[in-house]
Amino acid sequence: DIQMTQSPSSLSASVGDRVTITCRASQGIRNDLNWYQQxxxxxxxxxxxxxxxxxxxxxxxxxxxxxxxxxxLTINSLQPEDSAxxxxxxxxxxxxxxxxxxxxxx
Amino acid sequence: EVQLVESGGGLVQPGGSLRLSCAASGxxxxxxxxxxxxxxxxxxxxxxxxxxxxxxxxxYVDSVKGRFTISRDNARNSLFLQMNSLGVEDTAxxxxxxxxxxxxxxxxTLITVSx
Numbered sequence: 622d623i624q625m626t627q628s629p630s631s632l633s634a635s636v637g638d639r640v641t642i643t644c645r646a647s648q649g650i651r652n653d654l655n656w657y658q659q660x661x662x663x664x665x666x667x668x669x670x671x672x673x674x675x676x677x678x679x680x681x682x683x684x685x686x687x688x689x690x691x692x693x694l695t696i697n698s699l700q701p702e703d704s705a706x707x708x709x710x711x712x713x714x715x716x717x718x719x720x721x722x723x724x725x726x727x
Numbered sequence: 728e729v730q731l732v733e734s735g736g737g738l739v740q741p742g743g744s745l746r747l748s749c750a751a752s753g754x755x756x757x758x759x760x761x762x763x764x765x766x767x768x769x770x771x772x773x774x775x776x777x778x779x780x781x782x783x784x785x786x787y788v789d790s791v792k793g794r795f796t797i798s799r800d801n802a803r804n805s806l807f808l809q810m811n812s813l814g815v816e817d818t819a820x821x822x823x824x825x826x827x828x829x830x831x832x833x834x835x836t837l838i839t840v841s842x
Binding site for chain 2: 655657659664665666667670676708710712715716717718719720721722
């Protein structure tokens with residue numbers, strides 16, 4: 622099974638900051654990686670697919686990069702509404718595996 | 728608008744069974760792989776199961792193999808999760824999700840396993 626790790630597990634930042642979250646896979650997954658945002662009491666929302674493709678309607682301050690085993694989610698100019706937990710997901714193979722999440726406080 | 732609406736959640740005793748349903752609309756269900764994901768209270772996301780277009784291929788996380796069965800009815804645009812031999816560790820919000828690449832999520836239904 623492919624194990625996914627995320628760092629940091631949590632962070633606190635200010636409005637306008639640039640934030641970077643890293644996700645690592647235990648083996649190469651090409652670019653088969655998604656990023657999700659989850660706010661308390663809500664279902665996750667996919668922000669980015671295939672490592673770097675932004676979903677329609679997602680603000681351009683979000684971006685993703687990486688391939689193989691290391692990936693990053695960057696939020697430029699952090700906004701109050703970006704306070705949430707962010708998860709990565711590998712969809713390269715079964716079983717699908719999520720990272721443990723990164724909680725972003727603003 | 729793509730919509731996924733789960734139902735069937737509730738309180739069940741350890742060892743009991745429950746069947747979740749997911750009603751899909753706004754897209755062609757019959758050509759869409761479908762997935763269940765769960766989230767225990769205060770914890771992260773865990774993929775549970777995925778089913779292919781006609782139900783001939785099913786994939787499960789190890790912890791539910793032999794206890795849970797994913798199925799679908801393409802005529803009724805519905806996805807199901809039959810859960811047997813439930814344990815307290817199965818307590819979670821269960822989400823119905825479109826595709827194996829998980830783009831659209833339902834609102835979730837809470838399963839509580841407790842005596």
